[in-house]
Amino acid sequence: MMRTIKRLLLPTYLGFGLLYLFLPVLVVILFSFNDYQGRFNVRWQGFTLEHWLDPFRVEEIPQALGVSIVLAAVSSGIATIIGTLIALALTRYRFKGRSATNVLLFFPMATPEVVLGSSLLGLFVAMGTGAGFLTLLLAHILFIISYAVATIRARMVGFDRHLEEAAMDLYANEWDTFRKVTLPMILPGVFAAFLLGFALSLDDFVVSNFTAGTIQTYPLYVWGAARRGIPAQVNVWGTVIFVVTVTVMLLFLGAQRRRQQRLGLT
Amino acid sequence: MTAGVAAPPVVSPEGTEQAAKRRRRVPYLLLLPGLAYLFVLYVVPLIALFRMGLQSGNLVSGYEFTWEWDNFVQVFTTYRPQLLRSLLYSVSATVITLLLGYPLAYAIAFRTGRWKNLFLVLLLVPFLIPFLLRTLAWRTILADQGWVVEAMKTIGLLPEQGGRLLATGWAVLAGLVYSFLPFMVLPIYVALEKIDRSLLEAAGDLYSTPSTAFWKVTWPLSLPGVISGTLLTAIPAAGDYISVQLLGNPQETMMGNVIENKFLSVIDYPAAAAISITLMLAIVIAVIFYVRWVGTEELVT
Numbered sequence: 001m002m003r004t005i006k007r008l009l010l011p012t013y014l015g016f017g018l019l020y021l022f023l024p025v026l027v028v029i030l031f032s033f034n035d036y037q038g039r040f041n042v043r044w045q046g047f048t049l050e051h052w053l054d055p056f057r058v059e060e061i062p063q064a065l066g067v068s069i070v071l072a073a074v075s076s077g078i079a080t081i082i083g084t085l086i087a088l089a090l091t092r093y094r095f096k097g098r099s100a101t102n103v104l105l106f107f108p109m110a111t112p113e114v115v116l117g118s119s120l121l122g123l124f125v126a127m128g129t130g131a132g133f134l135t136l137l138l139a140h141i142l143f144i145i146s147y148a149v150a151t152i153r154a155r156m157v158g159f160d161r162h163l164e165e166a167a168m169d170l171y172a173n174e175w176d177t178f179r180k181v182t183l184p185m186i187l188p189g190v191f192a193a194f195l196l197g198f199a200l201s202l203d204d205f206v207v208s209n210f211t212a213g214t215i216q217t218y219p220l221y222v223w224g225a226a227r228r229g230i231p232a233q234v235n236v237w238g239t240v241i242f243v244v245t246v247t248v249m250l251l252f253l254g255a256q257r258r259r260q261q262r263l264g265l266t
Numbered sequence: 267m268t269a270g271v272a273a274p275p276v277v278s279p280e281g282t283e284q285a286a287k288r289r290r291r292v293p294y295l296l297l298l299p300g301l302a303y304l305f306v307l308y309v310v311p312l313i314a315l316f317r318m319g320l321q322s323g324n325l326v327s328g329y330e331f332t333w334e335w336d337n338f339v340q341v342f343t344t345y346r347p348q349l350l351r352s353l354l355y356s357v358s359a360t361v362i363t364l365l366l367g368y369p370l371a372y373a374i375a376f377r378t379g380r381w382k383n384l385f386l387v388l389l390l391v392p393f394l395i396p397f398l399l400r401t402l403a404w405r406t407i408l409a410d411q412g413w414v415v416e417a418m419k420t421i422g423l424l425p426e427q428g429g430r431l432l433a434t435g436w437a438v439l440a441g442l443v444y445s446f447l448p449f450m451v452l453p454i455y456v457a458l459e460k461i462d463r464s465l466l467e468a469a470g471d472l473y474s475t476p477s478t479a480f481w482k483v484t485w486p487l488s489l490p491g492v493i494s495g496t497l498l499t500a501i502p503a504a505g506d507y508i509s510v511q512l513l514g515n516p517q518e519t520m521m522g523n524v525i526e527n528k529f530l531s532v533i534d535y536p537a538a539a540a541i542s543i544t545l546m547l548a549i550v551i552a553v554i555f556y557v558r559w560v561g562t563e564e565l566v567t
Contacts, residue, residue, distance in 0.1 A: 014373040014385070017366070021392045021447065024403035028395050031406065042406050086300040093293035101297060108308055110497065110553060111546060112505020114522045118529050118542045119311035125535065126314050142307045145300060174292070203397050205508065210529065222398045226512065230402065238399045245394040253387065 025242065032235035039229030051232040055240075058231045064221035065237055068202050071133070071217060075140035076148075076197030082141070083148025084190050088182075090149070091156045092164075109146045116143060117210030124211070131213030139211040140204065144197035151196055155189030188256055195252060199245060312546070319540035325533050337540035345524055345541060352521040352545075355435070356504040359442035363499050364492065366443065367450035371491070374451075375458035386455070389448055397445070401512050404441050408432050408513070433515045441509035449498035457491025458484070493560055501549055521545050 031041055035048035056062055090101065108116065120139050124131055163185070167177040205219040212220055218241075222234055322334040341349065374385045392400070408414055408431040415431055418424040424431070431437050461484060469479035507522030519527075521541060528538035 010369065010373040010377050013369055014377070017370045017373075018385075018388055020444075021389065023407060024400045024444070025392045025395050027403040027406050028399050031403075042409060043411075082300045082303060085296040089293040089296035093296075095290070095293040101301065104301065104304055104308075108304065110501055110549065111308075112502055112522070112549065114505040114507060114525050115312075115315075115542050115546045116308075118525055118538060119315040120307065121529060122315040122318050122535070122539055123307075123311040126318070138307055141303070145303065149300075199394065205398055209526070219396060219398050222396065222402075226398070226402060234399070238396050242395045246391055249387070249391075249394070253383070 028235050029239050029242075032232055032239050034232060034235075036232065041230055041232050041235070051236050055233055055236050058233050060216065060221055061218070061231075061233050061237055064216045064218045065241075067133075067215060068218040071136060071140060072198045072201035075137050075201050076144055076194050079141045079144035079197050080148050080152075080190060080194045083145050083193055084152055084186070086145075086149045087152035087156060087186075087189075091153055092161075105146050105149055108143060109150075113143070113204075113206035114210075117207040120207070121210040131211055131215075133215050135211045135213065136208060136215060136217070139207050140201045143204070143207055144200055147200060148193040148197055151193040152186060152189040155192065156186055188259065191252070195248065202241070312543075315539045316543050318535055319543050321536040321539075323536075329535060334536065337536050338544060340537065341541050341544045345521070348519055348521050348524050349544075351518060352504050355438060355442060355506075355520060356500050359439055359446065359503045360496050360500040362439065363443050363446050363450045364496060367447055367495065368454055368488075368492070370447075371451045371454035371458055375455050386452075389451060393448060398508070398512075400444070401441055401508055404437070404444065405432065405512055408437050408440065432513065435514065435518065437513040438509045441513045442503050442506060445506075445509070446499040446503060449502075450495035453494035453498065454488055454491035457488040461487045489560060493557065497553060497556070501553070504549060505545060 030044070032051055033047050033049065034041055034044055035046040035050065036043070037045065051057075086101070086105070089095070090098065117139070120135070120142070121131070124135055129135065164177055164181050167181045168174075172180065203219065204217075205223060208217050208220055209223070216224070218237070222230065225231065225234065317331060318329075319337050320331060320334050321329040322332045322337075323329040370389075374382060374389070378385045395403075406412065410430050410432060415424060415429065418431075419426055419429055431440075465483050465487075466479055469483050470476075474482065504520075505522045507520060507526050510516075510518070510520050510523055525538050525542050525545070528534045528541070
């Protein structure tokens with residue numbers, strides 16, 4: 001009896017843990033169907049499909065979401081390219097200043113967002129540039145780079161360097177070796193980094209709050225709306241983001257798995 | 267290495283030397299764009315912020331650089347409550363998150379067998395709902411007439427009259443713990459996953475009880491994960507201002523709120539800059555001591 005209880009303790013805890021993690025998700029989705037009166041969508045008042053049938057009613061939301069998606073794609077794309085180059089240098093070469101580079105990469109991740117955001121705003125103020133899409137883009141690239149390097153690196157550590165050496169022995173030059181051997185090997189890591197960066201950018205509020213000027217991203221819209229009452233369309237679009245990102249994540253993991261099985265890595 | 271085993275490839279010495287030189291340059295060329303970017307948009311802004319923290323003046327007449335160290339003194343006098351509250355919230359949130367997160371990581375690493383990946387995905391999936399919406403959802407869950415508050419009143423954890431969770435420190439802690447739980451669980455999971463299972467069997471063979479085996483084998487080997495996890499929780503928690511704003515009492519703010527307010531509403535740049543730099547330095551110093559104390563250098567590399 002005692003043994004059974006002991007054995008079930010951890011799985012039960014895990015179950016409750018997951019329930020706790022999913023609770024706010026369920027609330028967000030549920031309240032996209034709430035037939036609420038007045039401005040505040042905080043008490044459950046009955047089921048309706050009204051908000052789902054009219055997702056564009058509050059024009060600011062799809063607009064802000066559009067800005068967020070473009071910003072996420074561009075900033076994560078650029079940060080991933082920069083991050084790939086750094087990861088290549090750190091995993092494939094020994095050079096002076098390697099540990100200093102590691103420290104410099106670690107720091108932005110260890111800096112609270114409010115400090116990152118305010119230091120960037122400080123710079124833009126000092127330089128007299130206004131804030132807008134460009135400053136937002138520069139800021140997002142900055143906070144994605146370190147995560148991109150970490151992600152790509154984690155995938156590169158296990159790779160067989162002999163393949164690259166073999167290509168070089170067969171008279172491939174550095175560029176051909178990179179294009180035909182290295183790149184295909186690291187591509188899943190690069191793609192994972194891009195997805196992570198995209199998600200980080202899409203969800204960022206704090207840094208954007210400091211560097212956006214009058215541009216409105218989706219999180220900035222939600223923040224502004226929180227004071228005057230959030231329309232249920234915010235929940236509708238939040239649910240859409242959730243479903244789309246979960247699907248992309250599962251597709252990516254599935255593709256990874258098939259690739260590993262094909263290459264006999266598992 | 268023995269002479270005469272194989273003839274060296276026939277390449278002119280100048281050629282190889284040049285190739286070697288070019289090869290030595292490659293890593294620096296690869297690093298150049300990234301490091302230049304980090305320098306211009308991370309190092310320079312922090313220096314600019316520090317400089318701004320030493321300015322005096324006001325918005326109307328403009329700010330001037332006057333070595334105004336008083337701005338930094340103010341951080342420890344005028345803003346002492348916020349400073350202490352940030353520290354308190356950050357430390358409590360980290361401890362609670364560790365206590366809740368370690369068993370979760372342990373359960374996933376040791377008890378889920380071939381479903382491991384599924385559970386990892388389940389752990390991360392909730393965080394694909396936008397962060398602000400999640401925090402706002404907690405406002406709904408912890409609301410005054412909500413079922414959580416009602417249930418707590420029924421079992422006597424909250425007073426019947428005027429008992430509430432929203433706008434208290436507990437709600438802020440709940441928000442912080444929730445936000446950072448996966449940042450705690452993932453690194454601990456990775457560390458636990460790496461542990462060689464035969465070590466635990468060996469401990470068992472040597473008549474150690476499960477709890478001794480845990481404290482002598484599992485726990486020490488999971489420490490790198492615990493360190494990363496606690497840092498990934500404590501640092502952002504110290505700078506947080508969303509949880510306070512959305513869940514807490516507007517009178518009981520943290521450092522992050524003061525920075526946000528001074529920078530974006532009151533427009534008192536020097537004060538905001540001084541607080542921001544102090545927060546950053548406090549974190550750097552705390553991290554150095556913490557990592558020394560636990561004794562790991564793996565973190566950075």
